[in-house]
Each structure stands twice: as C-alpha cells, then as structure tokens.
Amino acid sequence: MAAIRLRWQLLLAVVMFFLGLMLSVQFKAQQALSTALEYQSTETLVAMWKDLNAKKELLQKELEQLQTQETSLGQQSFAGKNAKEELQRELVKLKTATGLVAVSGPGITVTLSGDSPVIALDLVDLINELWASGAEAIAVNGHRINALSAVGETRVGDEYFLTLDGRRLFYPIVIQALGDPDTLEKGLTFPGGLIDNFNTLYAIYPRIEKHERLQLPPAPVINWRYARPEAESTGAKS
Amino acid sequence: MRRWYIYLTIIAAICGTLFAWVYLTQAKYRAQSLESRNRNLVQVIRALEVETQNLENEIAARRQRLDAITRQQAEREDEVKALSQELQAARLQAGLVALEGPGIIVTLDDNREGALRAQTGGTGAYRPEDFIIHDKNLLYLVNELKRAGAEAIAINRQRLVTGSDIRCVGSAILVNTTRLVPPYEIRALGDPDTLASALENGQELPFLKGKGFPVSLTKMERITVPAYKGSWSTSHLAPATENPEENRATAAP
Numbered sequence: 001m002a003a004i005r006l007r008w009q010l011l012l013a014v015v016m017f018f019l020g021l022m023l024s025v026q027f028k029a030q031q032a033l034s035t036a037l038e039y040q041s042t043e044t045l046v047a048m049w050k051d052l053n054a055k056k057e058l059l060q061k062e063l064e065q066l067q068t069q070e071t072s073l074g075q076q077s078f079a080g081k082n083a084k085e086e087l088q089r090e091l092v093k094l095k096t097a098t099g100l101v102a103v104s105g106p107g108i109t110v111t112l113s114g115d116s117p118v119i120a121l122d123l124v125d126l127i128n129e130l131w132a133s134g135a136e137a138i139a140v141n142g143h144r145i146n147a148l149s150a151v152g153e154t155r156v157g158d159e160y161f162l163t164l165d166g167r168r169l170f171y172p173i174v175i176q177a178l179g180d181p182d183t184l185e186k187g188l189t190f191p192g193g194l195i196d197n198f199n200t201l202y203a204i205y206p207r208i209e210k211h212e213r214l215q216l217p218p219a220p221v222i223n224w225r226y227a228r229p230e231a232e233s234t235g236a237k238s
Numbered sequence: 239m240r241r242w243y244i245y246l247t248i249i250a251a252i253c254g255t256l257f258a259w260v261y262l263t264q265a266k267y268r269a270q271s272l273e274s275r276n277r278n279l280v281q282v283i284r285a286l287e288v289e290t291q292n293l294e295n296e297i298a299a300r301r302q303r304l305d306a307i308t309r310q311q312a313e314r315e316d317e318v319k320a321l322s323q324e325l326q327a328a329r330l331q332a333g334l335v336a337l338e339g340p341g342i343i344v345t346l347d348d349n350r351e352g353a354l355r356a357q358t359g360g361t362g363a364y365r366p367e368d369f370i371i372h373d374k375n376l377l378y379l380v381n382e383l384k385r386a387g388a389e390a391i392a393i394n395r396q397r398l399v400t401g402s403d404i405r406c407v408g409s410a411i412l413v414n415t416t417r418l419v420p421p422y423e424i425r426a427l428g429d430p431d432t433l434a435s436a437l438e439n440g441q442e443l444p445f446l447k448g449k450g451f452p453v454s455l456t457k458m459e460r461i462t463v464p465a466y467k468g469s470w471s472t473s474h475l476a477p478a479t480e481n482p483e484e485n486r487a488t489a490a491p
Contacts (some may be wrong), residue, residue: 008242011244012245012249015249015253016249018253019249019252019253019256021360022253022256022257022260023256025260026256026259026260026263029260029263029264030263037283037284038276038277038280040276042276042279045276045279045280045283049271049279049282049283049286050431052283052290053286055290056286056289056290056293058278059290059294059297060293061292062297063296063297066297066301067300067306069304070300070303070304070307073304073307073308073309073311074312077307077310077311077314079313080311080315080318081314083318084314084317084318084321087321087322087325088321090325091321091324091325091328092477093470093472094325094328094329094331094332094334095328095477096472096473096475096476096477097332097400097401097471097472098328098331098332098333098399098400098470099400100328101341101477101478102477102478103475103476103477103478104476104478105473105474105475105476107474108375108387120381121378121381124377124378125374125377126382126403128377128404129376129403129405131401131402131403132403132405134471135285135401136470136471136472136473136474136475137399137475145400146400147332147333147398147399147400147402148388149384150381150382150384150385151381151385152385158351167356169296178475179474180474181302191293198461201309207488215478216478218401219283221331222331222389224339224389224390224427225389225428225429226339226340226341226389226427226428226429227338227341227389227390227428227463228337228338228339229330229335229336229338229339230335230336230337230338230462231335231338234442
C-alpha cells in the first residue's frame with residue numbers, strides 16, 4: 001500500500017513538473033506577443049503610425065524654428081559685431097581729434113627763440129592761425145592744446161613770462177602742429193600772413209621746420225564744476 | 239482508490255486546456271508574423287522611430303549651439319554697453335553734448351552810430367575798420383574767458399572745441415568755418431562773477447567800450463551752450479597708443 005502511494009506521488013510530481021514548464025513557456029510567449037510590433041493588431045499599428053507621424057511633424061517644425069532662430073541670431077550677432085566696431089571707430093576718432101589720446105603724424109614745429117619779446121596774444125594768434133591752416137593737433141612745449149586751453153602772461157617781480165593753462169612756458173617755445181606740413185607752413189608764411197607780421201612788426205623770427213613724424217601727448221581731461229549736460233539734450237551726432 | 243481518479247481527472251483537464259491554449263497562441267503567432275500587410279506597416283513604424291530619434295538628436299545639438307551664440311551675444315552686448323558709455327564720456331569731452339549751468343553772456347556789435355557820426359561829421363579820416371568788431375577781438379576775448387576758467391564757450395551758437403579757429407574772410411568773421419553775423423553773442427559757462435570780473439579787468443572789453451562799441455555783459459544763473467555740430471579732420475593723425483587694435487581702427491579711412 002505504501003509502495004502504490006509512492007508511485008502515485010512520483011507520477012504526480014512528473015506531471016506537475018511538465019505542467020509548470022508549459023505554463024512558463026506559455027507565459028513567455030504571451031509576453032512576446034504583447035510587446036513585439038509584429039504581433040500587434042493592425043489597428044494598434046495604424047494608431048502608432050499616426051502618432052509617430054504627428055511627432056515627426058512637430059519635431060520638424062521645432063527644428064525649422066530653431067534654424068530660423070539661429071539664422072536671425074547669427075545676423076544679429078553680425079550686426080552686434082558691426083555696431084561694436086562702429087562704436088570703436090567713432091571713439092578712436094573722437095579721442096584722437098579732441099586730444100584724449102596721444103597722437104602721431106606729420107607736421108611742423110614753430111620755434112620761438114625768445115630773442116625778441118613775445119606776448120601772450122602772439123601765441124594766441126599763432127595757435128589760432130595753425131588751426132585755421134588745417135592743423136589737426138597742437139602742442140606747445142609738449143602740452144597738448146584742448147578746447148579750453150588758454151595762453152596767459154604773468155609778471156613775478158622783474159620777470160615776465162608766458163603761461164599755457166597756468167603753467168610757465170620756458171624758451172625756446174616749441175609749437176608742434178600735426179597736419180599736412182606744406183599746407184601748415186604756407187598758412188603761416190604767405191605774404192601779409194602771421195609770420196610776415198611777426199617779422200616786420202615785432203622783429204620776431206620764428207623758425208619753422210617740417211617733420212615726417214611728430215608725436216603729441218594727450219591733453220588734460222576737462223573737469224566741469226559749473227557745467228553739466230543739458231537736461232533733455234541728447235547732443236548732436238558728428 | 240476513487241480519490242486518485244478524481245485527482246487524475248482534474249490534472250488531465252488542466253493539461254488539456256493548457257495544450258489547447260498553447261496551440262491557439264502558437265497558431266496566432268505564426269499566422270500574424272506571416273501577415274505581409276502588417277509587415278509593411280511595421281517597417282514604416284520602425285523607420286519613423288529612427289527618423290524621430292535623429293530629429294530629436296539634431297534639435298538637442300541645435301539648442302546647444304543657440305545657447306552658445308546667445309551667451310556670446312550677451313558678452314558682446316556688455317562690451318558694446320561699456321563702449322557706448324566710454325563714447326558718451328568722449329562726446330562730452332569733445333563738445334558734442336550741449337551743456338547748461340551758470341555763466342555769462344557777452345554781446346558785441348559793430349559801432350554803427352560811431353560810423354555814421356564819423357561819416358557825416360566830415361572830419362576827413364573815416365576808417366570803417368575802426369567801427370567793426372574784428373576776429374581778433376573775439377579771439378582775445380575768448381582767450382581771456384578760457385583763462386578765467388570758462389568751462390564751455392559758444393559764439394553765436396557755434397561751440398568752441400579743440401581745433402576751432404576764429405578768423406576773418408574779408409569783413410566776415412568765421413568760427414568753425416561758419417560765417418557769423420553781428421551782433422556777436424558769446425556765451426561762457428562757469429562762475430559768473432569770476433568770468434565777469436576777468437573780462438571787466440581784462441584788455442579786450444574795456445578797449446572796445448572805450449572805442450564806443452555797444453557792449454553788454456550779463457551774468458546768468460542758467461544758460462545753455464549748444465553742442466558742436468561740425469566734424470573733425472584727423473586724416474594725418476594716428477593714435478599713438480600701445481593698443482594695436484585702436485591703431486588699426488584709425489588706419490582705415
């Protein structure tokens with residue numbers, strides 16, 4: 001009886017084993033069937049295809065937008081670079097013209113030896129005449145002239161001397177003017193011109209020399225105490 | 239013994255059902271995998287999947303590039319901002335900005351009455367040049383103003399800047415190469431008392447008054463001096479700076 005029972009149990013175990021095996025195989029097959037595209041129903045596949053098409057269209061639109069954005073940004077970037085270069089050019093030009101930076105170029109020097117007395121107004125005339133003759137930058141004894149530069153004269157005891165912006169000028173007074181050397185020289189030396197007057201009226205004989213290259217230092221920066229930019233003014237563009 | 243049959247029957251039934259189920263599944267498997275209608279659809283879907291993946295990658299790369307450009311642009315904007323501030327300061331120094339503040343207004347006019355008297359008086363020696371304001375009068379007056387600390391000067395709305403000249407052509411006075419018509423109005427910004435006393439104790443104003451020219455000097459609490467409207471010639475100049483970039487910038491015409 002015990003032997004029969006053992007046989008049955010053995011048989012049952014074998015049967016159960018195969019049953020389990022089959023269940024697991026079936027489970028795997030079912031799983032593969034539900035995930036693989038090939039085993040989806042046609043309706044599901046069509047739905048998926050539609051979804052993907054819609055997604056693709058959206059992505060393409062996005063890409064186009066990004067492309068447009070990049071192009072316009074690139075143009076802006078180019079414009080920005082241009083604006084920067086334009087500003088730099090303008091800045092350098094202004095600084096150069098108004099004496100905010102050291103400059104170099106061709107020009108002439110006018111030297112007053114001091115053998116004959118020179119008064120402040122002579123120097124005022126000389127500087128004015130150089131500007132009128134096309135000078136682009138002027139310095140006197142190495143002091144760059146700006147919009148507010150003034151020539152003065154001072155007497156200390158018996159000593160009489162010229163000043164430029166409050167600083168004493170020692171002889172020889174050398175005026176450096178940058179610009180076309182020939183034009184500058186002619187502007188001073190034409191008959192009846194400034195040098196002619198200096199010679200005949202005051203016995204002043206300035207020495208004029210042309211130079212291929214002169215270098216002038218920057219002018220002092222103007223500091224305003226009373227003046228301020230006009231309230232609503234934006235200023236005029238040069 | 240009957241119990242065993244019952245068990246066996248149940249197991250057989252389960253096995254049978256299972257076999258049937260497996261068979262059906264496998265049959266479906268085979269049937270569908272061979273369906274060519276769906277195979278095309280599957281291929282299309284696979285291709286679409288690859289395509290959208292590529293698009294997504296490209297979009298990501300492009301976004302990154304845009305980000306870099308935007309950052310670079312922001313940097314350049316900062317530079318441009320700094321440059322325009324510097325330019326504004328330079329424009330102020332150059333006289334390209336109108337200024338306001340306390341100051342004085344001096345007006346000078348030709349001595350028409352004196353000229354008329356001299357002409358009709360018939361004393362013989364009528365010299366017209368004795369009765370008109372000359373460029374030198376303005377030039378020397380302006381020098382006195384600058385010496386007294388004037389912070390901005392304009393004659394008949396012509397702002398005096400670096401390089402401004404005052405000269406005459408015939409009997410016309412030119413400032414900044416613009417012809418001026420009398421009466422001449424000189425505006426100077428600065429301490430009104432200092433400027434006024436410098437002129438009154440100077441040479442030019444007493445000289446003109448003595449000659450009978452109509453001269454007036456008014457101290458003002460607030461006047462404006464216009465901006466320079468002309469240009470500068472810098473064709474012979476090169477900035478002598480240590481910055482080679484600035485040198486290049488002006489080397490170009």
